[in-house]
Amino acid sequence: MSDATDHRPRAGELEGRADHTAHALDELLRCNRCGFCVSVCPTYRATLNELFVARGRNFLADRLLRGESLAEDDYAEPVFQCLLCGACQVVCRSSVKTDEVMVAARHRHWCNRGRPALLRFLFDHLLPNPRLLRRVVRLMGLGKRTGLSSLARSLGLLRWINVRLEAADALVESIPRSFLRDRLHRLGFRRTEVGATAAWVLPCPEGTAGPRLVYFIGCGTDLQLPEAGEAALRVLNAGGCELVVPEHLCCGLPPFSYGDLDAARLLATRNLEILSHFQADGIVTDCGSCAAFLSRYGELLGPSGEAFSAKVFDFAEVAVNLPLPRLRSSLRVTYHDPCHLVRGKSVRDEPREVLRRCGYELIELPEADWCCGGAGTYNIMHPQLSLSVLERKMRNIGTTGAPVVATSCPACIIQLSYGVRRFGPKVEVLHVAQLVARALAD
Numbered sequence: 328m329s330d331a332t333d334h335r336p337r338a339g340e341l342e343g344r345a346d347h348t349a350h351a352l353d354e355l356l357r358c359n360r361c362g363f364c365v366s367v368c369p370t371y372r373a374t375l376n377e378l379f380v381a382r383g384r385n386f387l388a389d390r391l392l393r394g395e396s397l398a399e400d401d402y403a404e405p406v407f408q409c410l411l412c413g414a415c416q417v418v419c420r421s422s423v424k425t426d427e428v429m430v431a432a433r434h435r436h437w438c439n440r441g442r443p444a445l446l447r448f449l450f451d452h453l454l455p456n457p458r459l460l461r462r463v464v465r466l467m468g469l470g471k472r473t474g475l476s477s478l479a480r481s482l483g484l485l486r487w488i489n490v491r492l493e494a495a496d497a498l499v500e501s502i503p504r505s506f507l508r509d510r511l512h513r514l515g516f517r518r519t520e521v522g523a524t525a526a527w528v529l530p531c532p533e534g535t536a537g538p539r540l541v542y543f544i545g546c547g548t549d550l551q552l553p554e555a556g557e558a559a560l561r562v563l564n565a566g567g568c569e570l571v572v573p574e575h576l577c578c579g580l581p582p583f584s585y586g587d588l589d590a591a592r593l594l595a596t597r598n599l600e601i602l603s604h605f606q607a608d609g610i611v612t613d614c615g616s617c618a619a620f621l622s623r624y625g626e627l628l629g630p631s632g633e634a635f636s637a638k639v640f641d642f643a644e645v646a647v648n649l650p651l652p653r654l655r656s657s658l659r660v661t662y663h664d665p666c667h668l669v670r671g672k673s674v675r676d677e678p679r680e681v682l683r684r685c686g687y688e689l690i691e692l693p694e695a696d697w698c699c700g701g702a703g704t705y706n707i708m709h710p711q712l713s714l715s716v717l718e719r720k721m722r723n724i725g726t727t728g729a730p731v732v733a734t735s736c737p738a739c740i741i742q743l744s745y746g747v748r749r750f751g752p753k754v755e756v757l758h759v760a761q762l763v764a765r766a767l768a769d
Contacts, residue, residue, distance in 0.1 A: 347430070347431040347434055347588065348392050348431055348435065350427065350431065351388065351392055351427065351428045351431035351432070352389070352392055352393070354423050354424050354425075354427060354428050355385055355388065355389045355392070355423070355428060357421035357422075357423050358381070358382060358385045358419075358421065358423045358425075359421065360382040360385075360386070361382070361420065362380075362382060363415075363418045363419060363420065364380050364381035364382055364414075364415035364418060364419060364425070365380050365382075366418060367414040367415060367417070367418050367697075368380045368381060368414065368415055369410060369412065369414070369697055369698050369700070369716045369719070370408060370409065370410060370712060370716065372719070373712060373715035373716055373719070374712070374715075376405075378404075378405040379405055379408065380415075381415035381419070381423070381425040383405060384405050384406060384409055384425060384428075384429060385423070385425060385428060387401070387402040387405055387406060387432075388402075388406060388428050388429065388431070388432040390402075391406070391432050391435055391436070392431060392432060392435055399436075399440070402432075402436075403436070406429055406432045406433060406436065407433060407436075407708075407709075408709050408712055409425070409426070409429045410666070410698045410700070410702045410705060410716070411426040411429060411430070411584055411666075411702065412426070412666040412670070412697075412698040412702065413425075413426050413666060413667075413670040413671065414666070414670070414696070414697065414698070416670070417670065430583065430584065430586050430588075431586070432586070433585055433586025434586035434587070434588050435586075436586065437585075437586055437587060442587065446582075446585060446587060449581070449582075450581070450582040450585075450587050450590035451590060454546075454576065454577040454579075454581065454582070454590070454594060455576060455577075455593065455594060455597070457574070457576060457577075460546070460550075460577075461506060461508075461550065464502060464506075464550045465502075467502055468501075468502030468503070468504065500744070500745075500748070502550070502551065503550075503551070503553055505553065506549045506550055506553055507544055507548055507549045507553035507556040507557065508527075508544065508549055508572075509553075510553055510557060511527045511529075511572060512527075514529065514557065514560055514561070515529050515564075516528060516529045516570075516572065517529075521604045521605060524573060524574065524601055524604045524605075525573070525574045526571050526572060526573040526574065526605065527571070527572040528569070528570070528571050528572075529560070529564055529569065529570040530569055531564075531567055531568065531569045532564065532565065532567065535567035536567065537566060537567030537568045537569065537649075538567075538568055538569070538607075538608035538609060538645075539568070539569040539571065539606070539607045539608050540563065540568050540569065540570055540571070540607055540608060540609050540610070540611045540645070541571050541572075541573065541602055541605050541607040541609070541610045541611070542559075542560065542563070542570050542571065542572045542610075542611055542612070543575060543578070543602075543610055543611070543612040543614075543617055543621065543639075544556060544572060544575075544612070544613075545578070545612055545613065545614030545616070545617040545737055546577050547614060547736075547737030547738055547741065548613055548614055548737045551737060551741060552737045552740060552741070552758070554761065555613060555737065555740065555757075555758035555760060555761055556613055557764075558758065558760040558761040558763070558764035559613040559642050559758070559760035561764055561767065562642075562646060562649075562760055562763045562764055562767060563611065563642075563645065563646070563649070565767055566645075566646070566649030566650060566651070567649070567650075568645070568649075571605050571607060573601055573602060573604070573605060574601070575598050575601050575602060576594050576597055576598055576601070577594055578594065578595075578598065578616075578617045578620045578621055579591040579592070579593075579594035579595045579598070579620060579627075580616055580617070580619075580620040580667075580703065581703055581704065582594070583620065583627075584702075584703055588627075591627065592627050592628070595624050595627045595628055595632065596628060598621075598624075599624065599628060599631060599632060599635055602635070603635075607638075608638075609638045609639070609640050609645070610635070610638050610639045610640065611639075611640045611641070611642060611644075611645050612639075612640075612641065612642065613641075613642045613735070613737075613758065613760055614735075614736055614737055614738075615641055615665035615667050615668030615669075615672070615674070615734075615735045615736040615739075616665065616667040616668070616671075616703070616736055616738060618639055618640065618641040618667075618668060618672055618674070619667035619668055619671030619672045620667070620671075621635075621636060621639040622636045622639045622671070622672055623636065623671075624636045641668060641672060641674050641677070641735060642735065642759065642760055643674060643677040643678040643680075643681050643735060643759055644674060644677050646677075646681050646759075646760070646763060647677045647680050647681050647684075651681065651684050651685055651763065651766070653684070653685065653686050653766075656685075656686045656687060656688075656766075657688065658687055658688065658730070658731065659687070659688045659689075659690050659727075659728065659729040659730065659731070660682055660687045660688065660689055660690065660729055660731045660732070660733050660762065661689070661690045661691070661692040661695075661724060661727040661729040661731070661732050661733070662678060662679055662682065662689065662691075662692060662695060662732070662733050662734065662759075663692060663695060663699060663720070663724075663732055663733070663734040663739060663743065664695045664696040664734075665734060665735055665736035665738075665739050666696070666698050666702070667736070668735055668736060669696045670696070674735075675696075678733070678735050678759045681759060681763060682733060682759065682762060682763075685762065685763055685766040686766065687762060690727045690728070690729045691727075692723060692724060692727055692732070693723045693726060693727075694719075694720070694723050697719070697720065697723075698716060698720075699716065699717055699720045699739050699742045699743055699746070700712070700713040700714065700715070700716030700717040700720065700742060701713070701717075701736075701738040701739050701741065701742030701743075702738070703738055706742055706745070713742075714749070717742060717743075717745070717746045717749070717750070718746075718750055720743070720746065721743075721746040721747070721749075721750040721751065721752070722750075724743075724746075724752060724754060725751065725752040729754065730754055730755060731754060731755045731756075731757060731762070732754050732755070732756050732757075733757050733758070733759050733762055734756070734758065734759070735758065735759050737758075740756050740757075740758060743756045744756045
C-alpha cells in the first residue's frame with residue numbers, strides 16, 4: 328500500500344467543509360481565552376503546554392479555518408492530539424464546543440493536504456466492509472496466538488515499520504477466536520431475511536412481552552470483547568426484550584473523529600438504510616461511544632437521522648427499567664464514565680443505578696468522568712500522551728480500594744485493562760452488563 332497522499336476532493340467534501348467551517352467559526356467567536364478549561368483538560372495536565380488546552384487549540388483552529396497560511400508543524404499536534412472528551416465544554420462559561428471545532432479543523436487539514444493512504448484504506452475500504460474487517464482482525468489474532476507478533480515486537484520489527492504498530496500490539500493482549508456475531512446462534516438467535524437485509528432474531532422469553540429492540544454491535548465489542556456483548560444480550564433478553572441484530576456497519580465515529588466527514592456520512596447513511604428495514608421500539612448498544620454517535624445522526628443526515636437518533640439508547644438506559652436481580656453481595660465496585668456517554672449522551676446515573684440495584688457496593692471514583700486516554704484509536708496514534716493520561720486514571724482507581732472497575736465502553740475497557748498491566752492496581756475491568764449478568768446467574 329502506497330504512502331501517497333490523495334489531494335482529490337470527494338463528493339460533498341467542499342460543501343461539508345463550508346458547513347463545518349461556518350459552525351466552528353461561530354463556536355470560536357464565543358471563546359474568550361479565559362482559561363477555565365485548564366482545570367479539566369487531561370492533555371494539558373499531562374503536558375503543561377498551553378497549546379494542548381482548549382483555548383490554545385482554539386487559537387490555532389481559528390487561524391487554520393480562516394485560511395491563514397500555517398506550517399503543519401505549528402498546528403497538527405495540538406489539533407490532532409485533542410482527546411475530544413468534551414470536558415472543557417462543561418466548565419466553559421460560553422459552552423464552546425471545542426471538540427466540534429477540532430473535528431472541523433481536522434477536516435480542513437485533510438481538505439488542504441489530502442488524506443494519507445492508511446486513512447483511505449481504513450475509512451473507504453475496511454470499515455464499510457465488515458467481512459473484510461473481520462478477516463483482517465482474524466489474521467491479527469493468528470499472529471497473537473502463534474507468537475509472531477510478540478516475536479516481531481521483541482526484535483523491534485514493529486517499531487521499525489511504524490511505532491504505532493508496536494503500541495497497538497502492546498495494547499491488545501489477545502484477540503478472541505470467535506467474535507460476538509459468531510456466537511449469536513449459540514445464544515438462541517435465528518437468522519432471518521427482511522427484504523434483502525439479513526438479521527439475527529432472539530424472541531422474548533415465553534410468558535413475557537417486552538420491547539422489540541434493534542441491537543447495534545460496536546466493532547470493539549464484536550471483535551475484541553464478545554463476552555461483554557454476550558452479557559448484554561442475555562440481560563436484555565432475560566428482562567423480556569425481543570432482540571434483532573442486523574448486519575450493520577461501523578457507526579462512523581472513527582472517521583468523524585479524524586475529520587473525515589464524507590466517510591462518516593457514508594457509514595451513517597448506509598446504517599440508516601439497513602436499520603430502517605426493522606420496526607423496533609428502540610436501538611440499543613453496549614458501546615457508549617456508539618450510542619453517543621448514533622444519537623448524532625441527525626447532525627449528519629438531517630430529519631431522517633433525527634428520527635433515528637431519538638430512538639438510540641445505551642445498555643444501561645434500557646436495563647435500568649428492566650426487572651433486575653437483587654444480588655446479595657459485599658463486592659465493591661467503582662465506575663468510570665466514558666467521555667462520549669457521560670457528556671455526549673448525558674448518561675451518568677443509569678449505570679450506577681443498575682449496579683446498585685444488583686446489590687453491588689458502589690465506591691465513587693475520583694475524577695470518574697476524566698478521560699482514560701483511550702479515545703478510540705488515540706492510544707495507538709498518540710501512545711506516550713495516552714499513557715500519561717491513563718496513569719492518572721489508574722492512580723485514582725487505586726485510591727478507591729475496589730477490586731472491580733466497571734464501565735460502559737469497549738475502548739475504555741481495553742485501555743483500562745492495559746493500564747492494569749502497565750501501572751496497576753490489580754483490579755478486574757468489566758462492562759456493566761457483565762456484572763448484571765453475574766447477578767442473573769446467582
